[in-house]
Amino acid sequence: MSMNNIGRVTRLSGEPLPELPGGVTFTGNRGLMLEEPLIFEIGTPEGCGVDLQPVPDVPSRLGSLARTAPMDIPGLSEPETVRHFTRLSRQNYAIDLGIFPLGSCTMKHNPRLNEKMARLPGFADIHPLQPQSTVQGALQLIDTLAHWLLTLTNMPAVAMSPKAGAHGELCGMLAIRAALEARGDARRVVLVPESAHGTNPATAAFCGYEVENIPANARGRVDTAALKARLGPDVAAVMITNPNTCGLFEPDLADICEAVHAAGGFVYCDGANFNAIVGRVRPGDLGIDAMHINLHKTFSTPHGGGGPGSGPVVFSDALAPFAPLPFVRKGKDGYELVEEEQARESADHHQSFGRMVAFHGQMGMFVRALSYMMSHGADGLRQVAEDAVLNANYILASLKDIYTAPYADTGPCMHEALFSDDFLHETGLTTLDLAKAMIDEGFHPMTVYFPLVVHGAMLVEPTETESKANLDQLIGAMRSIALRMLASPADFRTSPHLAPRRRLDETAAARKPVLGYKAA
Structure with missing residues (x-):
């Protein structure tokens, strides 16, 4: 999305930026999490990261292939380029930051x-x-x-x-x-x-x-x-x-x-x-x-x-x-x-x-x-499966008293624990609201609405590379979210509140994607 100028952006929390007398606005930054415009809004076609002296006479040698109009590509200095992409990277989530509980994806640490x-x-x-x-x-x-x-x-x-x-x-x-x-x-x-x-x-x-x-x-x-x-x-x-x-x-x-x-x-x-x-x-x-x-x-x-x-x-x-x-x-x-x-x-x-x-x-x-196999050996690979199953069952056992767990009574699960949003039925909240609330807690959401055989499915796969301490953090966050959703549903209809952007209209984003930048 284009931000054009700082007066038209939202806070990292998603709230509109207040405008002060004289047209002055807040920056939208939250502590060290800095608001970041698009690269087109930072650089100019005239800018360049290097200083070429003398300027090469390229067009005269290109003849009819020479450009007749500017490329409209943003030119940035080296510090601007580095800072831009570093700030963007801090708004991303990665396995090096925390657990990826995506079911059927196995987002585990790569040695x-x-x-x-x-x-x-x-x-x-x-x-x-x-x-x-x-x-x-x-x-x-x-x-x-x-x-x-x-x-x-x-x-x-x-x-x-x-x-x-x-x-x-x-x-x-x-x-x-x-x-x-x-x-x-x-x-x-x-x-x-x-x-x-x-x-x-x-x-x-x-x-x-x-x-x-x-x-x-x-x-x-x-x-x-x-x-x-x-x-x-x-x-x-x-x-x-x-x-x-x-x-x-x-x-x-x-x-x-x-x-x-x-x-x-x-x-x-x-x-x-x-x-x-x-x-x-x-x-x-x-x-x-x-x-x-x-x-x-x-x-x-x-x-x-x-x-x-x-x-x-x-x-x-x-x-x-x-x-x-x-x-x-x-x-x-x-x-x-x-x-x-x-x-x-x-x-x-x-x-x-x-x-x-x-x-x-x-x-x-x-x-x-092959590196993974040889470093683990046959016994180690067996332990991979055992730890993956143990971690998933730990999550299932720790949350089934509050989250609806449709198959918890049929025996242990394997590498992923399956829940549904049935426990939220009287609140009017859904799996999507819970997934967005996970973002506010600093966790990537689990897989949602899959498998289709379970209504409002939430599929959690901790993988074998997560420690008990990491799992306890995830379990604590999921319990806290569930209890607060049951006690105060209205607080979660617009989650996330602390992410760099407010909740997106995912249907419109899929049907009417904006894939190009247009200057205001």
């Missing part, structure tokens, strides 16, 4: 060791078109990481090229489609439980399948009886998330896999929540045919802002021949990327459905993930 490894020149400075003989270390790292993933999942094959979770889903479903086509089976229906991630039905539809919903039972898990009743010769696959979006483990998954296989279908597992079971449960033991793993969630790496991501997919024996290209293999002359011609001669990949991407995977993600 700095991983970052140091990813920045080693031999990994950070390579190019995908280099000769394979010059990137043997990188190829060996990919192969080693693949071995860890196969060991942790007890699956025989893995595709490392998918770029993220949804991309991994697409990879798995394309392999399933290729396997069905190879046996001349024209099945067209994919069953998706309502407790699955929303990308699951979208991926199935993108692959040309008809999607049918399978309801959840009263315990928040898949209604196994309803799923089995729908199986038939037209069902190509079942896409199931485990642990599911309610933060609950699906105890009937092995039974479901057996039933789906008996009906001639395949089972795709959304492994985005693998961090809750890594080292504790091996998906291959359950009978799963394909599962993607979000390296950027289970095995660290910054997550958010659209990336970076990486979503390797593990496959059963039935789907391994259809996995995508290329893949890394150790040959007689070292490590190599197996492309199409080599794959046709391969006994294990000769039916590959093709390529997912132009180049192989996300190198930075691979380095961070």
Whole structure:
């Protein structure tokens, strides 16, 4: 939003700035949190961060390519530039400032060791078109990481090229489609439980399948009886998330896999929540045919802002021949990327459905993930899952007496605790009001209104990297907010009050976004 001049901005609290006699206004600053105009309102096109002497005669050499009008780009000095972006950064929230309780996102601390490894020149400075003989270390790292993933999942094959979770889903479903086509089976229906991630039905539809919903039972898990009743010769696959979006483990998954296989279908597992079971449960033991793993969630790496991501997919024996290209293999002359011609001669990949991407995977993600795995070891990765589950259950047990917890009586949750806003029903307040109040307490809000199967859902994922002291701070804030909302609802209808900006009209922002600056 444009602020134009200091007389038309609001305080950091969101309140209008008072105007004093003579047109003088307050600055809008709050202590060391400084109000900050747009960069266009600070700089001028005539300004410049360097002083070029003599001024170069560039236009005369450009001829007809020379500009005929100013670029209208703000010119700032170096101090102005540094201060502008530093002030903006202080109005942002980051994992280095506090806990990110976003459910199904796994916003955990990324060890700095991983970052140091990813920045080693031999990994950070390579190019995908280099000769394979010059990137043997990188190829060996990919192969080693693949071995860890196969060991942790007890699956025989893995595709490392998918770029993220949804991309991994697409990879798995394309392999399933290729396997069905190879046996001349024209099945067209994919069953998706309502407790699955929303990308699951979208991926199935993108692959040309008809999607049918399978309801959840009263315990928040898949209604196994309803799923089995729908199986038939037209069902190509079942896409199931485990642990599911309610933060609950699906105890009937092995039974479901057996039933789906008996009906001639395949089972795709959304492994985005693998961090809750890594080292504790091996998906291959359950009978799963394909599962993607979000390296950027289970095995660290910054997550958010659209990336970076990486979503390797593990496959059963039935789907391994259809996995995508290329893949890394150790040959007689070292490590190599197996492309199409080599794959046709391969006994294990000769039916590959093709390529997912132009180049192989996300190198930075691979380095961070392997660094995380090797620094933890097998026992440490098991503890990752145990601590994530312990932290989530600590939050659930600490808040279920005041927050509505729809599945608290069905047993422990996994890596995330699920609440709803039912306890606020008589106040007229909603989940959104509570989330905005979290900002005033200095916390990033939890995931809200997801999963859709719970009205006014609040999904809290503390991750394994948060200490008990940090969790106690979050729990204390959430208890305080809930008690104050019940006692004085009117105080929370306009939260947040202490943030750099007042509550935004999120509907208007989505439907009528203002993406450009216009001078007053």
